[in-house]
Amino acid sequence: MLAPSPEPFHYLLEGSRQTSFIYNVSIGELVYVSAAYEQLFPGHRREDASADLPHLLSYLPADDQAYARQCFAELAHGQLHDDLLLRVQPRPDQPPRWLCVRAHRGATPEGQVLLAGTVDDVTVEQEYIRNADKYMAKKNTTLEILSHDLAGPFNMLQQLAEFIGEKTQALNDPQVEKLIRVMQDTCRDSVNLIRDFVDGEFMESASVELKRARVELVLALRQIMETYQQGEHLVAKRFSLRAAQPKVFVEIDHNKFLQVINNLMSNAIKFTREGGHIVVSVEQQAQHVLVAVADDGIGIPAELLPVLFDRFTKARRPGLRGEKTTGLGMHLIQTLVRLHGGTIWVESEENRGTTFYIQLPNSAVQPAE
Structure with missing residues (x-):
């Protein structure tokens, strides 16, 4: 039998x-659960909540059950301080819901040892965040592709302008020379503008606090x-x-880590x-979890490898299409x-290629083999 909630908080709870x-x-x-339990889990009575716990665990997807057990064990030992997000799906014909568990450890x-806290249905907020993360990653990936695609024609026009400039040099015509310089400057500035726009978003991300989640x-x-x-x-x-x-779980900031991958892809x-x-x-x-981004491109000269991740590194080089670099990209990736x-x-x-390796802590429980 559940004990009544302590006064004076009874009516509040x-x-x-x-x-x-x-x-x-x-x-x-x-030893206590509030009346809202019956709205959170329709068909369940709060008087039976303690006996229901093993059954409620089965509402979690199989991949999440071991993770939930680990988190509650850490919470019981005072080792978990973050909110715990759990997916639940009471029936296969129902969409999954997200629950946020906030709890702290105490003692009588x-x-x-007691755990006291709250459980909220945060499905709307989590679906919004996950859709935003998905489309943010897609937007950043699309920008990387477009930045290379759009820069190509401008680089080609710049090379054509240089070629025309060489062929018309004998004319000694100041107006023609001025027009060619305008073409070259416009192409170069356009390429830089495109790259600056993409790089700017990545650079801003390094100064923002991480918001980790199980991904x-x-x-x-x-x-x-x-x-x-x-x-x-x-x-x-x-x-x-x-x-x-088929599945690998990590606890990362979804947007910022995928920006790292996008930046490595851009480099490749x-x-x-x-x-x-x-x-x-x-x-x-x-x-650990090991992520690698490999290409079969022109590679990196051996003498540049030791300074590649330095701030404003001397290893910065223009791309094969003349793409500029600030020397900050690799430093921010490492950060x-x-x-x-x-x-x-x-x-x-x-001339054989480059592979970047990222090793992440294995902090999230993995699905059973």
Whole structure:
């Protein structure tokens, strides 16, 4: 039998739309749950909430059940301080819902460990965030493709202007020379404007605090790679995704980590010739998740590798189409990877290609094999 809620908060808890609870870890029972529990789980009575707990766990997708158990175990030991987001789907014919569990650890005078907190249905907010993340990643990927596609004609026009300038040099016509300079400056400024717009968004992201969540990385990478594959004809490159496991979970800032991948993809496009191949791979290892972005492009000279991640690095080079670089891209990539608790390194050989490796902590419970 559940104990009544303590005064003077009884009416506050009972009248709230939030589901409030107190769970006694020491005896493994719910000792209080508010009336909103019955709205959160229609068909369940709060008097039976403690007995319902094993059944409620089955509402979580199989991939999330071990993760939920781990999080509650950490919470019981005072090791989890973030909100816990869980997907629930009571019936297959119902859409999944998102629940946010906020709890803190306490103890009774007798030394029994308690977890007290609230459960909210945050489905609307989470669907909005996940759709926004999805379309933000697609937008950034599309911008990368378009930036290379649009820069190509301007670079070609600039080269044609240089060629015309050489052929008409003997005319010594100041007006012709001025027109050619205008063409060259316009093309160069247009290319720089396109690249500055894309780089600006990436640079701003490094100064913002991370908002981590449990992300299915294979799915997230597949979504952006499909966009690159749809744009293969625009950049004259081939793109592939290779996943060692069908699902890999990591705790990352979805938008910022995919910006890292997009920036590495942009770098690969710049230094890979037409017809080249760019591959993104992901693998769940014993202690880490390994992500790699590999190309068969022109590679990086050995003397530049030690300074590649330096701020305003001397390793910056124009792309094969003359794309400019600020020297900040790799430094910001490294910064964002480190903020995720990860490491990044590069292996490259001239005229053979380049591979960037990112190792992320294996902080999220993985699905059973």
